[in-house]
Amino acid sequence: MTVTPLGIPRRLLEFTIDDEKTRVPEGSTLLDACRAAGKDIPTLCHGDTLTPKSTCRICVVEVEGSRTLVPACSRKAEPGMAVRTDTARVRHSRRIVLELLASSTDLSTTPKAAEWIKKYEAKPDRFGPDAARPGEGPRVDNDLYVRDYGKCVLCYKCVDACGEQWQNSFAISVCGRGFDARIAVEHDGPLAESACVYCGNCIEVCPTGALSFRSEFDMRAAGTWDESAQTATATVCAHCEVGCTLTLHVQDNEIVKVTSPHDNPVTHGNLCNKGRFGHQHVQNRD
Amino acid sequence: MDLHFGAGGPTDDERAAVDELLGPPTSSWEGADRRDADLRWARGGRAARGRRHLLLPGLHAINDRVGWISAGALTYLCRRLTVPPAEAYGVATFYAMFSVEPRPATVLRVCTDLACAAAGASDLCAGIESRLGRGVQVERSACLGLCERAPAALAIKAGDPVRTAVSAPATVQEAVLAASSPDSAPEEPSPTTAVPQAGDPSLTLLRRVGVVDPSSLDDYRAHGGYAALRRAFELGPAGVIREVTDSGLVGRGGAAFPTGRTWQAVASQPDHPHHLVCNANESEPGAFKDRVIMEGDPYALVEAMTVAAYAIGAHRGHLYLRGEYSRAAHRMQHAVDQARARGLLGDDILGRGHAFDIEIRRGAGAYVCGEETALFRSLEGHRGEPREKPPFPGETGLFGRPTVANNVETLVNVLPILAMGAPAYAMIGTERSTGPKLFCVSGSVDRPGVYELPFGATLGEVLRLAGVRDGLRAVLLGGAAGSFVGPDELDIPLTFEGTREAGATLGSGVVMAFDDTVPLPRLLLRIAEFFRAESCGLCVPCRVGTVRQEEALHRIGERTGAAAADDIALLREVGRAMRDASACGLGQNAWNAVESAVDRLGMYG
Numbered sequence: 001m002t003v004t005p006l007g008i009p010r011r012l013l014e015f016t017i018d019d020e021k022t023r024v025p026e027g028s029t030l031l032d033a034c035r036a037a038g039k040d041i042p043t044l045c046h047g048d049t050l051t052p053k054s055t056c057r058i059c060v061v062e063v064e065g066s067r068t069l070v071p072a073c074s075r076k077a078e079p080g081m082a083v084r085t086d087t088a089r090v091r092h093s094r095r096i097v098l099e100l101l102a103s104s105t106d107l108s109t110t111p112k113a114a115e116w117i118k119k120y121e122a123k124p125d126r127f128g129p130d131a132a133r134p135g136e137g138p139r140v141d142n143d144l145y146v147r148d149y150g151k152c153v154l155c156y157k158c159v160d161a162c163g164e165q166w167q168n169s170f171a172i173s174v175c176g177r178g179f180d181a182r183i184a185v186e187h188d189g190p191l192a193e194s195a196c197v198y199c200g201n202c203i204e205v206c207p208t209g210a211l212s213f214r215s216e217f218d219m220r221a222a223g224t225w226d227e228s229a230q231t232a233t234a235t236v237c238a239h240c241e242v243g244c245t246l247t248l249h250v251q252d253n254e255i256v257k258v259t260s261p262h263d264n265p266v267t268h269g270n271l272c273n274k275g276r277f278g279h280q281h282v283q284n285r286d
Numbered sequence: 287m288d289l290h291f292g293a294g295g296p297t298d299d300e301r302a303a304v305d306e307l308l309g310p311p312t313s314s315w316e317g318a319d320r321r322d323a324d325l326r327w328a329r330g331g332r333a334a335r336g337r338r339h340l341l342l343p344g345l346h347a348i349n350d351r352v353g354w355i356s357a358g359a360l361t362y363l364c365r366r367l368t369v370p371p372a373e374a375y376g377v378a379t380f381y382a383m384f385s386v387e388p389r390p391a392t393v394l395r396v397c398t399d400l401a402c403a404a405a406g407a408s409d410l411c412a413g414i415e416s417r418l419g420r421g422v423q424v425e426r427s428a429c430l431g432l433c434e435r436a437p438a439a440l441a442i443k444a445g446d447p448v449r450t451a452v453s454a455p456a457t458v459q460e461a462v463l464a465a466s467s468p469d470s471a472p473e474e475p476s477p478t479t480a481v482p483q484a485g486d487p488s489l490t491l492l493r494r495v496g497v498v499d500p501s502s503l504d505d506y507r508a509h510g511g512y513a514a515l516r517r518a519f520e521l522g523p524a525g526v527i528r529e530v531t532d533s534g535l536v537g538r539g540g541a542a543f544p545t546g547r548t549w550q551a552v553a554s555q556p557d558h559p560h561h562l563v564c565n566a567n568e569s570e571p572g573a574f575k576d577r578v579i580m581e582g583d584p585y586a587l588v589e590a591m592t593v594a595a596y597a598i599g600a601h602r603g604h605l606y607l608r609g610e611y612s613r614a615a616h617r618m619q620h621a622v623d624q625a626r627a628r629g630l631l632g633d634d635i636l637g638r639g640h641a642f643d644i645e646i647r648r649g650a651g652a653y654v655c656g657e658e659t660a661l662f663r664s665l666e667g668h669r670g671e672p673r674e675k676p677p678f679p680g681e682t683g684l685f686g687r688p689t690v691a692n693n694v695e696t697l698v699n700v701l702p703i704l705a706m707g708a709p710a711y712a713m714i715g716t717e718r719s720t721g722p723k724l725f726c727v728s729g730s731v732d733r734p735g736v737y738e739l740p741f742g743a744t745l746g747e748v749l750r751l752a753g754v755r756d757g758l759r760a761v762l763l764g765g766a767a768g769s770f771v772g773p774d775e776l777d778i779p780l781t782f783e784g785t786r787e788a789g790a791t792l793g794s795g796v797v798m799a800f801d802d803t804v805p806l807p808r809l810l811l812r813i814a815e816f817f818r819a820e821s822c823g824l825c826v827p828c829r830v831g832t833v834r835q836e837e838a839l840h841r842i843g844e845r846t847g848a849a850a851a852d853d854i855a856l857l858r859e860v861g862r863a864m865r866d867a868s869a870c871g872l873g874q875n876a877w878n879a880v881e882s883a884v885d886r887l888g889m890y891g
Contacts (some may be wrong), residue, residue: 004651030415054674055825068874069866074674078890089866092829096863100830126856127291127834128841154823163370170289170370173825174669175379177652181823187386194291195372244444 015081030072030083034046036267039085042094042116044254046073046153046220047205049268050165053156058097058116061085069093074253085261091120098122103131104179106151107218125253130178134216138217141190144198144277146217151210154181158211166270170196200276204269217258226251234261246275253278289370291361300359303446304349307343308366315857317365322758334368335626339685341369341377341667346609346648349384351418352445353391353885360386369667378823380669382428382651383559383609384440392422392748394465395610396456397437398573398763399429401728403812404804405436405455413458414436414439414465422465428653428816429571430454430610433798434480434735435729435744441465450612462635469747474613480574482733490702490714490721490722492738500617503624506585512630514704518593519638521704524654527553530700532708534720538795539565539656539693540871542782546698548690551680552598555688556558563691564591564602566607566614567654570765571816574795575724575736576694584621588644590697592635595642597692603644606661609651616767619646653820657870658691660684661821671824672870693794695724715741719781723795730801737864739780746776748797757801760887762832765811767875769882790882804891810880811839818878828873831864835877842890850890857884 010025017037024033029052032039038230042184044056054074060069064082069090084090098117099228102124115282117124134138155172163170171194175184203211210222219225230251246266249257258276287434296304307312314320315329326523344363346515348355355378364371378384395745396414398407415424423442432438438454439461444666453460464471478484478496485496499505506512519524531546546615552560564587572870582588591603605622608613622644625631631639655670662684666669683689690864699721703711711721716761719741725748739748745761758773778788785792800809823829838853838860861877869872882887 052822053871057825057827057869060867062833068868071674076676093863093867094860096831096860097826097867100826100834100860100863101832104830127837131837132833152825156824163373168288171374173370173376176823177380177382178818178823179819179829181829184372184375186375188375195290195370215612217364261891278536 013077013079015077015079015083018085019082024077025091028077030063030070030075030077030081032185033077034061034072034083034085041072041085042112042196043073044207045157046152047157047161047207048206049134049270050157050160053160055155056097056101056153060090062087062090062091082237083087091282093121095122099124099126103206104129104133105153107208109151109212110153110207113255119252127133127256132231133180134183135227138211139190140214140217141263142192142198142214145203146189146201146212148210148217149182151208152183153208153210155207157205158183158208161201161205161270162196165198166268167201169195171197171199172264198273198277199257199271200273201270203276204271215259219251219256225256230256237271239272239278244271244275246279248279289364291365291371292357294358294361296362297356299446300348301362301800304346304359304363304366305767307347308340311366315365317362320674329532335848337367338369340367341374342647342650345378345384345796347652349650349857350444350448351446353393354385354387354389355486356386357389359421367667373668377669378653379669381609381649382819386651387400390421390423392441392465392468393425394418394422394441395425395427395430396439396461396603397428397430397432398426398811398812399816400438400724400766400798400812401429401734401840403727403792403809405799407778410437410439410456410461414461417458417462417563418557423574426867428819429569429573431574431577431608432569433572433574433726436459436728439464440612441468441471443468444830452613460640463623477578478736480578481582482735483737489738491579491698491724492582492736494586496580498583499767500582500584501620503621503628503630504584506583510671510705511585514701515589515593515596515630515636517685517704518596519636519640523553523597523599524702527592527649529703530597533703533711534718535694535696535699535711536719536725536782538695538699538794540570540767540791542792544805545692545696546678548692549594552600552690557688558599559676559687559689560598560600561660561666561689562591562603562685563658563689564599564603564605564694564697564861565656565658565691566605566611566660567649567652567656568608568611568694568794569820570794570796570830570843571813572728572762572765572769572798573726573794575726575795577608577611577614578736579694579698580611580618584614584617584871585625585703587618587694588621588625588631588700590700591644592642593700593852594630594690594692596640596698600690601641601643603642604665604684605646605647606655606665607648609649615648615671616645622646624648647741653816653824654822654870654872657872661691662689669885671822672872674869683703695795705830707790709864709888716779716781716783718783723780725780726796727797727799729756729799730755730795730804731799741781742779742784745771745778745780745797748780749776749799752799754799755801757803758798758799759802760883762796762798762800763877764791764794764878765798766816767791767871767878768793768796769878770887771882772887781867789886791878806887807838807839807842809834810889812882813879817872821872825867825869825873826866828868828870828876831860831868831873834860836866839880846890854884854890
């Protein structure tokens with residue numbers, strides 16, 4: 001039997017977005033409200049299954065009476081608020097955030113980054129050829145996944161997914177401070193010596209492709225990665241009796257990546273090591 | 287939580303340092319030898335995880351004993367506190383005073399920040415480096431809060447116990463002596479030397495500095511101490527809050543929020559326990575007033591915290607004291623111990639049934655921990671990163687409970703409010719900025735130090751009092767997060783509204799004077815370096831913006847006019863985004879000083 005959770009009925013709040021009246025259930029964020037009203041708000045560090053840390057600041061909007069802009073992803077809607085999503089001030093901050101990010105990070109595998117850079121007329125090259133970049137190469141230290149921190153925007157999603165919000169493995173954390181901050185396991189060592197259980201739930205939430213399947217990383221390097229040629233097959237993991245939902249991404253009759261739907265009310269897109277990576281037997285054709 | 291600990295244990299020294307803080311381990315789950323009983327009972331859960339807040343003191347214990355934090359020591363501390371090693375590593379690498387790489391036992395931190403830079407810190411540094419061998423690590427440091435005695439150096443020699451020595455004003459010879467044998471270095475001058483007005487009967491906040499013996503509770507009481515607490519008990523909690531509200535007291539840490547309102551908000555919260563936090567992480571370049579109060583009149587802060595706790599219904603107070611302030615920490619600890627021994631802290635203060643105690647927590651070198659939500663995270667044993675507000679601390683603060691976080695100066699103002707009554711206190715100063723205010727005056731003046739003046743005194747009056755030297759080129763108001771004003775603006779009234787109207791900021795009361803011998807572009811670059819180094823890295827505008835700001839100032843160098851115009855435009859755009867979109871005050875104010883130098887002083891024009 002499928003049960004649709006109804007929850008406690010919530011009061012509706014009324015406020016305005018871009019001068020238009022809107023009503024959302026109490027507890028909604030401004031991002032929820034803006035999206036419900038059909039506004040296009042870019043987000044990077046926001047994850048549909050995680051509590052936002054509001055680190056990227058690309059979703060900022062203007063709230064009347066607020067000295068600074070506010071991140072739509074974490075600010076809760078309040079009755080009587082006047083929210084503006086596309087003022088010059090908002091566009092300016094989004095443009096600069098994109099310029100700062102693109103000048104310090106490789107956004108080539110970040111979905112929509114190129115589109116936003118065009119939309120907000122960002123010019124990441126303006127900081128000159130000497131603009132500092134963390135300058136990290138990909139870390140390939142195991143067969144299952146790759147950590148390419150040159151593509152990392154420090155959104156904290158992998159840390160939250162690995163830690164108290166989902167996996168409770170606490171294998172990674174942010175270390176260092178400021179521009180030198182990095183995602184690392186203890187003592188910044190290799191994954192194999194860490195508390196990592198290879199569930200890959202960090203890959204599931206990574207918004208930039210900094211964390212990727214080894215298969216994807218190798219195929220990108222070989223120039224054979226082609227998302228348009230991939231199919232997605234929904235199935236159920238057969239490793240144990242829990243029966244998590246899997247989405248198998250297949251290219252040329254090979255499973256190249258495994259994800260899980262985030263709207264599954266039990267697993268919320270999380271899998272274990274077997275579900276995420278244990279699919280080679282399917283392809284054993286001998 | 288299934289924690290994974292790597293191989294490798296602590297050395298005997300490291301284990302002893304941790305055990306001295308936490309006591310010996312009670313089971314193999316905490317790192318003791320394994321017994322059969324341990325296999326039948328896993329000690330974990332909430333009680334074990336609830337000791338996370340001891341992580342920062344634990345890191346201090348190891349660092350103080352050995353000078354750095356090894357992988358084995360960190361692992362042992364993690365076992366003792368049930369903390370994931372990756373997170374502990376993230377915390378240890380967050381603070382400037384810790385190192386996870388081996389280093390010599392002695393670290394000499396030479397301040398190269400604004401006041402010290404103007405007093406020749408770079409020559410001092412070079413001289414020290416040429417004299418000291420490999421046994422001492424010399425580090426160029428952000429402001430050490432010793433601006434009245436610039437240039438300053440702080441030596442920390444790890445051991446049992448850890449020893450520190452301050453050399454200020456430092457010469458190469460004295461700094462080398464402090465680093466090579468901290469025990470035989472001359473004692474620091476009395477805090478009275480930082481208060482040129484000491485002994486002046488018109489003083490309110492500073493009246494006891496230099497007059498009382500800071501180690502003597504009796505002397506404090508003989509000079510009017512603990513009269514305010516007795517008055518508070520007469521008034522009752524609601525009465526105290528009413529007095530504070532009516533006095534018009536606003537926070538002196540920089541945000542200028544009405545203190546009575548925050549107290550009322552917490553006092554009326556049904557959620558318990560309530561917490562009191564005293565923010566003594568004074569790290570704004572140019573600020574040293576809190577240090578002078580804690581060194582010169584420590585019981586005043588103990589009494590003020592007791593009054594505040596009584597008013598808001600808190601039974602625990604946390605004094606978050608800047609890690610570099612070693613003398614202040616000793617004096618405060620002594621004062622707290624004495625007060626506890628005499629029944630002025632504890633379960634039944636003065637026999638009035640109110641229970642309150644103060645715990646002193648040392649910071650470890652992070653300016654951002656002056657931001658209240660970052661300070662809470664730091665106290666809780668996490669990286670000192672700020673979080674989004676709302677919810678505000680009055681609702682969700684330390685350990686998720688309603689919390690009042692006040693600066694040292696704000697709290698000690700409560701004593702005269704109760705002593706003289708709110709109406710008399712509100713008569714001091716101006717209508718919207720009431721009471722006395724402390725100013726930290728340093729730089730190009732003959733008598734640098736902390737000055738107390740009623741709100742409303744002009745910038746020129748403060749500078750004349752301190753003996754400003756000829757050839758004044760610029761004054762930095764409010765510290766690195768504040769703004770420059772020119773020598774033609776000395777009639778700015780030093781009130782919250784007056785500075786705001788003038789487009790400047792009072793901040794925490796920093797007044798730094800620079801004469802025309804100081805190269806301003808070099809100062810701006812130092813400010814930019816400061817923000818780059820102190821950004822916590824949480825949000826993009828600040829993490830990358832502070833770097834791009836520093837790079838642009840490097841590129842500009844000494845250039846002016848059209849040659850600098852492109853980079854000035856770029857600075858303006860990045861600065862605007864930092865101000866609008868950064869997560870906390872650090873990033874929001876990181877561009878203030880540069881902007882004011884361009885717009886008010888006409889730099890690079």
